[in-house]
Amino acid sequence: MDPFSAEGELLNLHNYFHQGQFQEAIDFDTAGLSAENQLPARVLSLRAQIALGHAEDVIADVEGEVDVELVAVRALAESAGGNESKAVKIAEKLASESADNNTVQILAGTVLQAAGKSEEALALLSQHQGNLEAVALIVQIHLEQNRTDLAIKEVAAARRWAQDSLLVNLAESWVGLRVGGEKYQQAFYVFEELAQAPATSSIQSLISQAVAEVHLGRLDEAEAALKQAIAKDPKNAEAISNSIVLNVIQGKDTAQLKSDLQSAVPNHHFLTDLQEKSSLFDKAATKYSAKVAA
């Protein structure tokens, strides 16, 4: 049965997970679930732990397990733990052997994409049978490849059969932030609804809301949302990196935030990118000089 359908036992668990409420997902009481849902519930709980940065614990937890789902979790945990080559090896093995398994598609797909193997990830994910998580991943990969057109198509197709599902809304909002214009506002509504309801609010949704507000040019509101997010987790990389962006736009000083980010996530895209651009600048600047030295 489709785990996302409104009747599914796992709906709440799924929603917790995708709304970024990882602790709630871990705390979810799985005792009352039917036997067939026990494993998917455990997988989600493990994934939530990985998301919270406890990859090591998860590796220990699934050590020796043979279920393909748990092997896939292992791959994800290795990937998150920084052991990319090992993760990719497992993922590729899974992709060739159990490509029809939903969990394998998602987790191995994530691992492959994280390792930069987008084509392999897409090939694996495209085998899904009406799995919204796979759709969301495909959308994200398309967006990372700057193929907004394909992402739009993917979302439109999913909307036809899954209608108002949380993941479709999220994926549509991701696309919306690329497309812009009116879509900014629509994406904002989705994120804001999640972020502002106490039952669904999470750092992730707060940051998403703030990002939408930055794009809409509502800087003060974005600042408020980001402050809320940082108050919840002062070390959240995305909260800090987006705060830096916001402060730059507002013309404020960002030195403190940059050092925060440096200490929290030294290899964050923002920092590495900036480093790269800085050296690019220096290199480019050497091409020019005044005809007469002063």
Next chain:
Amino acid sequence: MATNSSPNMLTKFESKSSRAKGIAFHPKRPWILVSLHSSTIQLWDYRMGTLIDRFEEHDGPVRGVDFHKTQPLFVSGGDDYKIKVWSYQTRRCLFTLNGHLDYVRTVFFHHELPWIISSSDDQTIRIWNWQNRSLICTMTGHNHYTMCAQFHPKDDLVVSASLDQSVRVWDISGLRKKHSAPTSMTFEDQMSRGNQNQADMFGNTDAVVKFVLEGHDRGVNWVAFHPTLPLIVSAGDDRLVKLWRMSETKAWEVDTCRGHFQNASGCLFHPHQDLILSCGEDKTIRVWDLNKRTSVQSFKRENDRFWVIAAHPEINLFAAGHDNGVMVFKLERERPASAFYQNNLFFITREKHVRSYDFQKNVESPTLLTLKKLGSPWVPPRSLSYNPAERAILVTSPADGGSYELINLPRDGSGSMDATDTKRGQGTSAVFVARNRFAVFNAASQQIDIRDLSNSTTKTIKPPTGTTDIYFGGTGNLLLITPTAVHLYDIQQKKATAELTVAGVKYVVWSNDGLYAALLSKHNVTIVTKTLEQVSTLHETIRIKSATWDDAGVLLYSTLNHIKYTLLNGDNGIVRTLDQTVYLVRVKARTVYCLDRNAKPKILNIDPTEYRFKLALVKRNYEEMLQIIKNSSLVGQSIISYLQKKGYPEIALQFVQDPQTRFELAIECGNLDVAVEMAKQLDRPKLWSRLTTEALAHGNHQIVEMAYQKLRQFDKLSFLYLATGDEAKLTRMAKIAEHRGDFTARFQNALYLGDVNDRIAMFKEIDLYPLAYMTAKSHGLEEECESILEATGLTEDQITLPALGSPLSPPKPIVSTFKANWPTKATSQSFFEKALLGQVEGLSLEDEPIAASNAFGFDEAGEEDGAKRNGGLAEADDDEDAAGWDMGDDIVPEVESDFVNVDSAEAGAGSSEADLWARNSPIAADHVAGGSFETAMQLLNRQLGAVNFAPLKPRFLEIYEATKTYLPASVCLPPLINYVRRTVDETDPRKVLPIIPRDIESLATNDLQKGYTAMRTNKLQDGEVVFQGILHALLVNAVSTASEVEEAKKLITTACEYAIAMSIELERRKLGTDEEVAKSPEKLKRSLELAAYFTIPKLEVPHRQIALTSGMKLAYQNKNFNSALSFANRMLANGGAAKMLDNAKKIKAQCERNPNDAIEIEFDQFAEFDICAASHTPIYSGSAFEVCAFDGSKYHSKYKGTVCAVCGVCEVGKNGSGLKLVA
């Protein structure tokens, strides 16, 4: 009596709630008030089935409720002893009548006086005046709870029922006299009244007991007067319903209706028919014959006991309240059986009389026949089928399991007579299928008999299982209705010839020409052909009651409250609203004939314009449309949008005045002339660009050219000229590009023109010597090559050249396409349009041959390869015979697809938005934001001669940092990167542009003020940094309008002046302390000079005063009185703070005594000069100088080639195309 029970009562509405205790119908609107045991009063619209309102102020059950007949009021009474009067308009309780000492059971308004009557468990009946909100009468006498009390509908009587087992009739004429006209009452009247009426034991003559009716041997729950006759009906806990009669002097029991097997809780007389209705706790509603006191019908509910029953005063509707809500129901079908033939309608009246109605004369015939004996007396006939050949009618009745009668109508129609020669039989439905045959359907046996006029069976048909009804299906055919489908059955072949799945069809209405039929179900109308092919279907939320066909083939149908129309294509709309339900029978022109629920023929007038217009449109009957347009006021937004929506923009165009709409329509129907006219009127870029797209599709390049010119799309214009071979204009474009300083465009045009020299000159101009050299070399311009080598100081052997291909030269146009338009797409000139314009505007065909041959010119021009070109030409020559329209047409889409390809290539490449920014914009800042630092530097170098980029690094990174947000998406994957735009509303990837932090506005409000503060507070070092920061921020920035560019330039000048001023003063301070300076005459001189120069830059007045004060003091101290005097004079001229001016005046006075300088300095107060920003020495006007292309600071010529001291970025004296801030 089993036959009497009818399980399928005609329920119209049901609500779910707690126990319903009181019910009242609104006399006019389809509303019902329900008071509930749960203390709520609900107001329902029973027609729509919606809850309109809830009134919740009572505490505890509400038992009685009543609408006022004319005012927007209702009254309620409940177990909180209170009577409340409410306004349903303002939706609140107006006031409360207190007085009862126990539960209030019933409340009713008086039909004309402002009175309310209430009955209560405190054993009293009270009458209240709701206008002055007072109790006017308390009627005592019952010695147990009084359960019900009602006014007589006409007389001054009250009837009451009590658990003391009695029913009492009260005379309240005294009360009326006392309260209605107190002034007109004479003493005699009072005396006579006092004598006439027997006073009760307390001497109260207002209300006296007239009769006490005893007969129930348990408590009586309900009692009611007959609306017209002197009859009373009561219901009691002894399970009996009793009928009473009264005269002037006495009252007696007439009869008893036995049947309820539990307490009877409510009863009433049917408002129009001789029927009694009662309900009880045995969960039944029973209908009794008033005259025979026999049970007519009973309805049983499974679980709910009935507590109250009410009748609508006008229409055939009743409501009963039970344990779980309320039901509104009818006792019988009200659809009059009818049939029409040519100009006559035959119908059966309420009284079961058959009559006819002549549509031409609009007269109703006298009764032709009476059908008293048909079916049961209380069941009206269901259907009527007419046979014109035999002048016979076939009538069916649902009574007794269904029966039919075949009757010949009397030839003379001579008045009411019982049908004599009738033939009858059992059957659910019966219809004529031919002039001497009719079909009888029997639902129970699932069989159809075809009978002749002597009523003998000629054929028997087995219909599909589940058939519920049959209808005429065209000659020799029947339509058989099943719950899910309709079958067309051929009686001859004895088989179904067609089937259509339509659910719940109840009626079939054939068009007058017999080609179409409308199948009506509860909420759907399906139009089919006579072979049962579906033409269209539509859905109504309100129940559909009837339908009839207009002669033109438009179906008019009625719902509960509207008459609507639908065309064959399903296009439908409202014709008019209805006050009450009617059954349509015929439409003729503007008249609709119908029967109302009382089976009275009615004539309604309608406005058929709308559907006739739409019909004419569908049939392309333009004359009629023209007629309609001329004769009716059909012009408006609705018709325009209708026409547009339905694909008739060219017709809509004729109605519109608004230029915007006209433009849209003209584009839609390809009427370029009108579109151009409107675009000129409106002159908006969006319209022009849409016009170009459309004109391009038409191949109308003259319009395209005009639109491009309007849009200032130089690139596209150039390409267009290339395509049309217009070299003269292409040359002009090149000049324009040069004039604009747009090198790319200039290069492009030079390419198009094949102008090598211009290209080389341009490359040299922008220091791209290698390219210039290559160009010259490949075109064999050796002289030019050498001069380039000379200029760069290189020799030929120092250069490695790639292999050179053959030089590029664009082909020469063969035919001057630009002189005339291409064959244009035929504009859609409809007959209608021509008719409206009163002329026929054909296409001028003369141009076409030229245009066709022009096509070659373009086709070949597109080819790059010379050899191929020749081959292509030869081929084209071969094809010349075929050259004509086709070729020309083929080219048009090609042009278009070329444009499209460019777009799709962009999207398909998967480039990020950051890359797009660099493509979309010629502004350096946008390139920086896109991370393309190299191109940004190139741009800045070209525009402003920027060479020293190091100071710009923070600005570059700042812009770059601001462009991307990080959106957390899927878990365990890096965040999605999105690009922040300054064009928030733009979604076209070719137009999006990045956000640039610290725009002009923020610089002017924040940084500039900071700089001023630094100046004021004498923090010049900080100030210099601030102003340089402003300059750097402006150097790499973007604005959106030309006026902002001006603002930015002003800001640059200001920042530059301040930066220079500050650096002058800083240099002076660097000379050393005052003592050190005083010791060295050179330093002193320089110090005095710099102080003087400090006053030169154009600072804000207060700041200039600071500079002047400082200069004046220094000069005065060093006895340079002449300089000091000039500074003082300037200060006084500037004005300002009084203290400062006093000081200046003093110094001025001192200096004027000896206006000589002690130390000669290089400062001529009367000469015009600027300060060299590098050396801080004067540049007198007339002498040569160099400037910084960015900030405009001036330098002595010897500084040419150095980095500007002010901005620190640009090379002095290097002129570029200028600062570019706006795209």
